Amino acid sequence: MTPFNHLLDIMFNSYDQRKDKSVLFEKQDGEYKGLTSSALMSKIAILSSWLVSQGISKGTRCAILSQNRPEWVISDFAIFGACSICVPIYPTLSSSESIYILKHSESTVLFVDTTENLEKILGEYQSLESLNVIVCFDKYSRLNKSGNSVNKSSISVLFWESIFENVKPSVESIDTLKGRVTNLNRKDVASIVYTSGTTGRPKGVKLTHGNFLANVEDVMAVIPLSSREKVLSFLPLSHVFERTAGYYTVLAAGGQIYYAESIESVGDNIREVKPTVVVSVPRLYEKIQSKILNGLSGLKAPIFYWALKTGREWNIDKKQGLGMKFKLRIAETLVFKKIRKGTGGNLRFFVSGGAPLAKEVGEFFLSLGILILEGYGMTETSPVISCNRPSAYKMGSIGKPLPQVQVKLADDGELLVKGPSVMDGYLNDEDKTNEVLQLDGWLHTGDIAQIDKDDFIKIIDRKKELIVLSNGKNIPPMKIESEVGLSRYITQVIVIGEKRPFLAALIVPDFEKLDDISKLIDVPFTTRTEFFADKRVVDFYYASIEKRQRKFSHFEKIKKFKLLTREFTQEEGELTPTLKLKRKKIVQKYTDDINLLYSS
Numbered sequence: 001m002t003p004f005n006h007l008l009d010i011m012f013n014s015y016d017q018r019k020d021k022s023v024l025f026e027k028q029d030g031e032y033k034g035l036t037s038s039a040l041m042s043k044i045a046i047l048s049s050w051l052v053s054q055g056i057s058k059g060t061r062c063a064i065l066s067q068n069r070p071e072w073v074i075s076d077f078a079i080f081g082a083c084s085i086c087v088p089i090y091p092t093l094s095s096s097e098s099i100y101i102l103k104h105s106e107s108t109v110l111f112v113d114t115t116e117n118l119e120k121i122l123g124e125y126q127s128l129e130s131l132n133v134i135v136c137f138d139k140y141s142r143l144n145k146s147g148n149s150v151n152k153s154s155i156s157v158l159f160w161e162s163i164f165e166n167v168k169p170s171v172e173s174i175d176t177l178k179g180r181v182t183n184l185n186r187k188d189v190a191s192i193v194y195t196s197g198t199t200g201r202p203k204g205v206k207l208t209h210g211n212f213l214a215n216v217e218d219v220m221a222v223i224p225l226s227s228r229e230k231v232l233s234f235l236p237l238s239h240v241f242e243r244t245a246g247y248y249t250v251l252a253a254g255g256q257i258y259y260a261e262s263i264e265s266v267g268d269n270i271r272e273v274k275p276t277v278v279v280s281v282p283r284l285y286e287k288i289q290s291k292i293l294n295g296l297s298g299l300k301a302p303i304f305y306w307a308l309k310t311g312r313e314w315n316i317d318k319k320q321g322l323g324m325k326f327k328l329r330i331a332e333t334l335v336f337k338k339i340r341k342g343t344g345g346n347l348r349f350f351v352s353g354g355a356p357l358a359k360e361v362g363e364f365f366l367s368l369g370i371l372i373l374e375g376y377g378m379t380e381t382s383p384v385i386s387c388n389r390p391s392a393y394k395m396g397s398i399g400k401p402l403p404q405v406q407v408k409l410a411d412d413g414e415l416l417v418k419g420p421s422v423m424d425g426y427l428n429d430e431d432k433t434n435e436v437l438q439l440d441g442w443l444h445t446g447d448i449a450q451i452d453k454d455d456f457i458k459i460i461d462r463k464k465e466l467i468v469l470s471n472g473k474n475i476p477p478m479k480i481e482s483e484v485g486l487s488r489y490i491t492q493v494i495v496i497g498e499k500r501p502f503l504a505a506l507i508v509p510d511f512e513k514l515d516d517i518s519k520l521i522d523v524p525f526t527t528r529t530e531f532f533a534d535k536r537v538v539d540f541y542y543a544s545i546e547k548r549q550r551k552f553s554h555f556e557k558i559k560k561f562k563l564l565t566r567e568f569t570q571e572e573g574e575l576t577p578t579l580k581l582k583r584k585k586i587v588q589k590y591t592d593d594i595n596l597l598y599s600s
Contacts, residue, residue, distance in 0.1 A: 006184040006209040008044075008080040008177075010216075010252045015041040015174070018227070018254060024070045025258040025273075032258060032273070035070055043074045043164065045173040048081025048180070050163050054109060054133055058083035058183070061105045061192065065089040065098060065121070066113035068237050068259045071137045071160060073247065075111040076237075080209075081177050083184055086191045087204075088238035090577040092570050095120040097202075099127060101194050105204060105427065106130040113137045118157065125155050135160060186210030192427050193240050195379050196576030204427030207240070211382040214420035216249045218402035222389050223373070225277075229255030230346070232275045234266050239578055240383045241353050245375075246279040267342075274344030281354040282361065283579060285372060289364055290488060290510075292339065307331035311367035316395075336369050349373050349390060353383075354578050356459060358482050359396035366395065374398055376459060380436070380443060381405075382421040386457050397456040407457065408442075414463055415449035416442045448476065465583065467497045473555045475503065480556060484548045489513050489541065492568050494581055495558065496594055504597040505561040506590055507541065508568060532563040560597045562590070 004010060014023060014037040022034025056062060062079045064086060066072050079086045087105045089098050091113065098121060102110065108130055112118050118136045125131070134157045190209040194202040219225075231250050235242035250257055258273045260266050270278065278284075296304055310331045313319040340347065350365070350372040357374045365372050375387030376398035385407070388399035401407045405419040418441045425433040436444045448460040461476025468474055477495035480503070485493045492508035511528070518525040523536050531537055541563060549557045568574035574586050587594065 004213050004216075004252075005186060006080065006181060006188065007190055007212055007248065008077055008181055008184070010248060011037075011041060011044060011077050012178065014251055014254065021227075021254075023251065023256055024073060025256065026070055027259070027261050027269075034256070040070075040074060040077075041174055042170075044077045044081055045177040046164055046167050047074060047078035048177055049173065051078060051082035051084065051109065052180070056082040056084045056109060058188075059085065061085045061087050061107045062109040062111070063087040063089055063102055063105065063107040064111045064238070065091055065117055066111060066137065066237075067091050068233050068235075068242075069113065069137070070259070071111070071113070072237050075135075080184070080190065081181060083181060083188075085189050088191065088193060088243070090236055090238045091117055092236075092577050095124055099124050100201065101204075102128055102131060105192050105194075108132050110134045111137070122155070122157070128155070131155055133158065135163065184209065186213060189424060193238075193379050196578050196580060203429060203432055205379045206424040206427055207379075207382050208424050211421050211423060212244060212248060214404055215244050215382040215384050215402070216252050218404050218421070219245065219249050219384055219387070220253060221403050222387065224390065225249065225253035225255065227254030229253055229277055230258065230273060230275045231255060231277050231279065232258050232260055232266070232269055232273050233279075234260035234263060234269075235280060235354070236577060239354070240379050241377065241578075242279065244382060244384065245351060245353070250277075270344050271342065272344075274346045276346050276348045277351060278343070278347065279351045279353070281579060282352050282357040283355075285350060285352060285357065285361055285365065286486075289361055293488065304335055307335035308364075308367050311336065311369060312363070315366050315369065316363060332369070339368055340370065343370070351375065351387075353377065353387075355580065356478060356482055358486055360486055362395040376457065378443075378445060380423040381417060381419075382423070384421070385417050385445075394454075394456045397452075397458050399457065400455045401457070407451065409449060409451060410444070412463075413448045413450075413460070415445045415447050415457070415459070417445055418442045467495065467503070468499065469497055469503075469555065470499050470501050471555070475556055477503075480549070480552065480558065481505075483552075484545055484558065487544045487548055489517065489544050492581075494568075494583065494586055496587065496597075500598055502555070502559040503557065504594065505545075505558045506564055506586065506593070507545075507561045508564050508566070509541070528565040532565065538563070560600075562593045562597060564590075 019038040020036050022036050025032040025034045062084050064072055064075050076086050087107050089101050110131060112134055115138050118134060132155065134155060136157060137160045139161065186209045188209055189206050190212060191207050192204045193207060194204050229250060231246055233246050235246065237243050237247060260269045310327045314324055314328050352372050352374045357372060362372050362374065371390065373388045373393065375384050377383030377385045384402060385405055386399045386401045405417060408416050410416055422443050425437065446463045448463055450458045450460060461478040465477060466474050467477050480495050481493045484490060489510055490507055491510045494506045495503055496505060497503040514525055514531065517540060521536050521540050523534050525531050545558055568586060570577060574582055576582060
């Protein structure tokens, strides 16, 4: 791979090598239409020149609040083209959370996708002293139905097309862009990425061009990617996992990126796009597994489970030979080929990150001949620290460290990380930086881990989330939540027990299964509240939970639980944008229910 001095070099390389190749695809009028490297480069050059005309220069900050779409990429690279710093904001955040990031980062320009998100910001614009201009990707707005801009006090609002009107793209403008970024280098801060904020205010992680590029180089060194890759993008680009793995790395490899229409349409878009690689969090794979199993009926079930067993013997147990090969061919014809068709038929492998993937889920897909490569990382490490490879993987592990990443365990088992992808520190927070980043470069991940003789890493739990029972027993809740959450009747689990005599849990059932449960145990379903109050329903869930807890010690088992009538959501402040549990907020919200579990 050509050595890059900064992230914009990825786009320059794409332009030089593949001018006429379409690289970004968006659904328009019912079909995917692509933007070529040449068209992208022209828009990036125009937008970066416009940013410079607005006073944007080295060290200033520009924010992007948007769902995934080509404008996100154009804005990102244009910000680098103005030698500025990109501040991504999750579009699902509340207005107060978005305003906090804009204020803390002192962003001068904001790119926003929709009228709704634009109004969310303008509703509190008085507190934004640094923000001067907002650019809205929408073609028109209720705020301004006739013109190209609107002034709201000291903030000007422009619309995307107005910046490109009457400006003809030219080779000269691209050459000007190349000349402007000659003073950019790998040590310069490229982005300030705000952590999910499971506890307290999110921290602004300063990531340099070199941090990102080291990660891109390492991922490409261990996972074979080529210009033939087609990737469906649906995880938020505001999250560093999608940004590095599903965006920078794919473009650096010369691949193509297709944007899903919505999170609800991912299944349809996968079948339509026929991607070679899918990057996602474990929840998608859990849902696919559940959909496959729930679709079994009649003769399909025994045939499927026979094929699954055959696939496991071949792919996991490594039982091979002529007899097994013959059985595998039959399983391939009857089952595996049909399942792969549901993923488009061209899939090379899935990539999983952002949260732990249950070993059982990974082995399920591997038995079907579909490999899930689980990795691990943090915003503070740009993000990938380790990953499984197509040629070297262990289910239940997060793989081996990347080539340029060093790892070791502290005395208490905490995983420490060092390398060129480790952050430059937290914005305006030296104390927090010093808490996690040692002077010699070792970063404290906050995760308790194990490293085996083959250098594969396994995460045990979050150090801060370890539950200490009143008898002094230390329990990692993550492994229990992961295992119990595999029950086909359960969607979400949070384990509780800090300074308590035993573990309890808040359980969110799979609401689509309630009718099935009602028939199984002959309990009429009226409302969720009445249904969950019935002892027979509680006993049914207790049996389901116990089945998943067989391998745990007595003190690691959930003894009591509360069935909830709704899911944990971002809107209620219970989940981060990456769908991690906000434990403190959930415990505070359900304090009365939790106290009842321990008093009864």
